[in-house]
Amino acid sequence: MLIAGTDTTTTVSEWLMGAVMHNPRVMAKLHEELDSVVGNTRMVQESDLQKLEYLQIVLKESLRRYPPGALLMPRISRQAATVGGFHVPKGTTLLVNAWAIGMDPAVWENPTQFHPERFLGSSIDVKGHNFELLPFGSGRRKCPGMGMGLRSVELLVANLIHGFNWSFVPGTTPSMEDVFSTTAQLKTPLQAMATPRLPKEVYIKV
Numbered sequence: 001m002l003i004a005g006t007d008t009t010t011t012v013s014e015w016l017m018g019a020v021m022h023n024p025r026v027m028a029k030l031h032e033e034l035d036s037v038v039g040n041t042r043m044v045q046e047s048d049l050q051k052l053e054y055l056q057i058v059l060k061e062s063l064r065r066y067p068p069g070a071l072l073m074p075r076i077s078r079q080a081a082t083v084g085g086f087h088v089p090k091g092t093t094l095l096v097n098a099w100a101i102g103m104d105p106a107v108w109e110n111p112t113q114f115h116p117e118r119f120l121g122s123s124i125d126v127k128g129h130n131f132e133l134l135p136f137g138s139g140r141r142k143c144p145g146m147g148m149g150l151r152s153v154e155l156l157v158a159n160l161i162h163g164f165n166w167s168f169v170p171g172t173t174p175s176m177e178d179v180f181s182t183t184a185q186l187k188t189p190l191q192a193m194a195t196p197r198l199p200k201e202v203y204i205k206v
């Protein structure tokens with residue numbers, strides 16, 4: 001439970017920050033939204049999150065492009081079935097590759113591109129009802145910590161982005177290449193420098 005809840009939340013936050021730092025246009029739009037919804041006199045509170053609509057689609061795009069649980073938990077077929085032309089005998093162990101579904105060009109236009117606006121006007125969410133996007137799995141064994149995970153990541157990254165301008169550490173080679181461990185991790189951990197962007201009283205209050 002501890003690993004499922006902490007490793008995933010920090011990993012999603014690291015992937016999202018890396019993706020946004022590689023996309024200054026997206027970072028600028030997030031700053032614009034945070035300045036308008038939260039203003040520059042305080043940090044972000046949980047009650048602000050539902051108003052941060054651009055942040056919500058940035059998180060969806062990050063979970064599509066960089067799901068930490070690339071492979072869902074194994075399932076066993078309770079009866080024989082034919083799926084996509086393949087015969088699956090009863091009792092087969094099945095692994096669903098959520099990463100590959102999120103990167104399928106038959107489902108997603110330009111899947112390698114990080115483009116949050118693809119979710120504008122789309123009803124696809126991450127809750128396991130839309131099989132195009134399964135970062136929390138689906139069905140009875142889907143992630144029971146989804147609500148907490150989403151809120152934790154949103155609050156953390158909203159405050160990091162609202163409170164600071166971010167740049168890569170000079171001399172490092174930032175990359176979004178992944179490596180698979182218990183979760184899909186950045187091969188080179190993100191190294192970033194933060195510069196305050198709000199009046200200093202805001203940080204003293206925290």
Ligand code: HEM
Nearest residue numbers: 004005008009069072073135136137138141142143145149
């Ligand atoms: C953004 C953060 C998170 C992501 C992306 C995530 C993702 C996942 C995924 C993909 C699964 C497998 C679901 C399936 O096979 O259908 C899972 C299972 C699980 N997650 Fe999460 N998770 C997150 C946060 C959390 C948190 C905060 C908790 C607990 C506080 C948690 C607890 C669990 C547990 C206990 C399972 C196993 C459920 C079972 O086998 O029945 N997760 N998670």
